[in-house]
Amino acid sequence: MEGGNGSQLFGKFQGFWCLGEYIPSIISFQTHFQALDEDIVIATMPKVGTTWLKALVFSIVNRHRYTLSDTPLNLSNPHDLVPYFELFLYANGQVPDLTSTIPSPRLFATHIPYPSLAESIKQSNTKIVYVTRNPLDAIVSFWYHVRAKPESSDWPLEECFEMFCGGEEWFGPFWNHVLGYWKQSLEKPNKVLFLRYEDLKKNPVSEIGKIADFTGFPFSDEEEGGGVVQGIADFCSFSNLKDLPINKTGILGWANTNTMPTNAFFRKGEVGDHLNHLSPSQIQRFTKILQDKLSESGLSLTN
Numbered sequence: 001m002e003g004g005n006g007s008q009l010f011g012k013f014q015g016f017w018c019l020g021e022y023i024p025s026i027i028s029f030q031t032h033f034q035a036l037d038e039d040i041v042i043a044t045m046p047k048v049g050t051t052w053l054k055a056l057v058f059s060i061v062n063r064h065r066y067t068l069s070d071t072p073l074n075l076s077n078p079h080d081l082v083p084y085f086e087l088f089l090y091a092n093g094q095v096p097d098l099t100s101t102i103p104s105p106r107l108f109a110t111h112i113p114y115p116s117l118a119e120s121i122k123q124s125n126t127k128i129v130y131v132t133r134n135p136l137d138a139i140v141s142f143w144y145h146v147r148a149k150p151e152s153s154d155w156p157l158e159e160c161f162e163m164f165c166g167g168e169e170w171f172g173p174f175w176n177h178v179l180g181y182w183k184q185s186l187e188k189p190n191k192v193l194f195l196r197y198e199d200l201k202k203n204p205v206s207e208i209g210k211i212a213d214f215t216g217f218p219f220s221d222e223e224e225g226g227g228v229v230q231g232i233a234d235f236c237s238f239s240n241l242k243d244l245p246i247n248k249t250g251i252l253g254w255a256n257t258n259t260m261p262t263n264a265f266f267r268k269g270e271v272g273d274h275l276n277h278l279s280p281s282q283i284q285r286f287t288k289i290l291q292d293k294l295s296e297s298g299l300s301l302t303n
């Protein structure tokens with residue numbers, strides 16, 4: 001199927017929407033990935049703060065290896081340090097050698113919905129850190145992201161909005177994606193940590209503490225008193241990450257055609273930007289759709 005979302009082959013696979021070019025990657029990942037108990041997987045819908053969460057988790061679990069002045073985050077984009085299964089490691093169906101090259105804990109990322117994760121992730125003690133965001137802000141962020149590519153620069157916001165109303169966005173429907181991980185976080189709180197972008201913005205220090213406890217890298221009293229947590233929050237803040245030279249230039253190359261300018265991952269970094277882009281009636285319409293989809297769960301994503 002042709003879609004406005006980048007105009008590549010786009011359709012439903014295993015119950016979620018994705019670009020056709022990712023299907024061999026997803027199948028290879030499902031078939032070959034062998035999770036280790038120490039692994040940590042960052043799972044998200046696109047444009048909900050994945051880049052930020054990658055930087056945070058990397059900083060938390062590696063803080064005894066690197067100081068913030070010599071952290072690899074100064075020289076590599078968070079996406080290079082915490083690679084996606086489907087967009088990078090297993091791109092085009094390849095099978096990477098992950099046995100010896102990556103220090104423990106291995107950090108990975110994915111946009112794949114929970115039911116379609118490799119079985120070994122579900123069966124092992126691998127931890128999953130999930131972040132979500134008000135989908136109205138994700139719609140706007142996604143629209144800007146797609147438009148960062150010259151061939152999609154005139155994609156109308158209305159078309160993007162309609163796509164999300166129908167649940168036909170990458171790895172969506174958004175509500176199914178969130179519900180899948182949210183339910184797991186309730187049933188298996190040691191397996192899935194469920195976070196929100198808005199909470200991370202409001203109180204990064206306490207959310208960083210949650211991530212550290214959950215991943216098995218809790219902060220000592222000394223670290224807390226000594227400003228280590230605040231240091232990670234400041235280093236990973238939008239303004240600091242955005243201004244690192246490594247994040248200002250360059251192109252991220254993923255599966256074949258889907259390359260992106262690195263700075264497309266650092267746009268505005270605020271809560272509520274949908275109010276500047278979507279009309280009150282669009283907001284009302286999407287909120288109603290979302291409420292209907294989430295009604296049985298008791299979960300709310302728009303407040």
Ligand code: A3P
Binds near residue numbers: 238
């Ligand atoms: P906006 O487009 O609303 O600015 P992802 O990493 O999942 O692609 O999400 C990108 C969104 O997260 C963008 O949102 C981006 O600006 C924002 N972002 C990136 N780094 C951030 C940070 N350190 N703190 C807060 N927001 C950040």
